[in-house]
Amino acid sequence: MNVLMIDSPPLFVAGVADVLWKRDSSWQVWSAQHPEDIYRIRTDLPAGTVGAVTIEWDERAAQVGWPKVLQDALGTVPWLFVVRTVCRQAIADALLTGAAGIVDRHASADEFADALARVASGAIYVPPSYAIxxxxxxxxxxxxxxxxxxxxxxxxxxxxxxxxxxxxxxxxxxxxxxxxxxxxxxxxxxxxxxxxxxxxxxxxxxxxxxxxxxxxxxxxxxxxxxxx
Incomplete structure (x- = not known):
C-alpha cells in the first residue's frame, strides 16, 4: 500500500516510512509539497494503490485547498489531518471537512502508523485519549x-x-x-x-x-x- 504525506518534514516522513516498512514491506511512503506533486505521483503509481494520505493542516494548507485537490486527484482515498493541538473542536472540524481522522503532529511514528492503518481500512481515527x-x-x-x-x-x-x-x-x-x-x-x-x-x-x-x-x-x- 502507498501512503502520501503532504507538507511533513523529511525526517519525519523517513521515520514513518521505516515504521511502516517494518510492519509490512509492501507499504511505501511518498512525500508531496505542492498540488502538482499529487498529480505526478498519481501518474507514477498504479490506479487504486494509494491507501491513505496525511496533511499537515494549518492556515497555509487551508489556503492551498488540499481536500479539493485530493478529491479531484485521488477520489475517495481517506486522509488524516495532522495538527498542532488536538481537541474535540478540532476533531469535529476535521471530520466536517472530510478527513477520516486527526492526529497530533507530535505523535510518534508508531501512532501515525496505527492511524494510517485505521483509515486505510475504512475506519475513522482519533487519538485514544479522545475516544468518543x-x-x-x-x-x-x-x-x-x-x-x-x-x-x-x-x-x-x-x-x-x-x-x-x-x-x-x-x-x-x-x-x-x-x-x-x-x-x-x-x-x-x-x-x-x-x-x-x-x-x-x-x-x-x-x-x-x-x-x-x-x-x-x-x-x-x-x-x-x-x-x-
Missing part, C-alpha cells in the same frame, strides 16, 4: 439530536460508539461477537435514525452529542484548550 465512545451518554447537544440518541436501541448505541472510536466493521463484529451483516444492518438503521448518510457524518454527529464546543472554525481547526 468512552463517555456514557449524550451531553448537551441540540434537543432534537438528544431525542434521536434516546431512540436508538442499546445495541445501536454500542455500534455508534465503536464506530466513532475508529473501529472498522470487522473490529466491531469481534467486539460485539456478531456477524458482519448484522453490523451493517445496525449501521443502516442508526444512520436513518440520526439523519446521516455515512460513517464520517455519524462520528461527527456523536462528537457533537458528547460535548463538542458549540462554536467552531469552519476551515482551520482551532483549540482554545488542551485536554488530557
Amino acid at each position: 465512545g468512552a463517555q456514557s451518554g449524550p451531553a448537551h447537544g441540540p434537543v432534537g439530536d438528544e431525542r434521536a440518541f434516546e431512540r436508538l436501541t442499546p445495541r445501536q448505541r454500542e455500534v455508534l460508539r465503536l464506530l466513532a472510536e475508529g473501529k472498522s466493521n470487522k473490529q466491531i463484529c469481534r467486539v460485539l461477537n456478531v456477524a458482519e451483516g448484522t453490523i451493517k444492518n445496525h449501521l443502516y438503521a442508526l444512520f436513518r435514525q440520526i439523519g446521516v448518510s455515512n460513517r464520517t457524518e455519524a462520528a461527527l454527529w456523536l462528537s457533537r452529542q458528547m460535548g463538542a464546543e458549540a462554536t467552531r472554525t469552519p476551515v482551520v481547526p482551532l483549540c482554545t484548550a488542551v485536554h488530557h
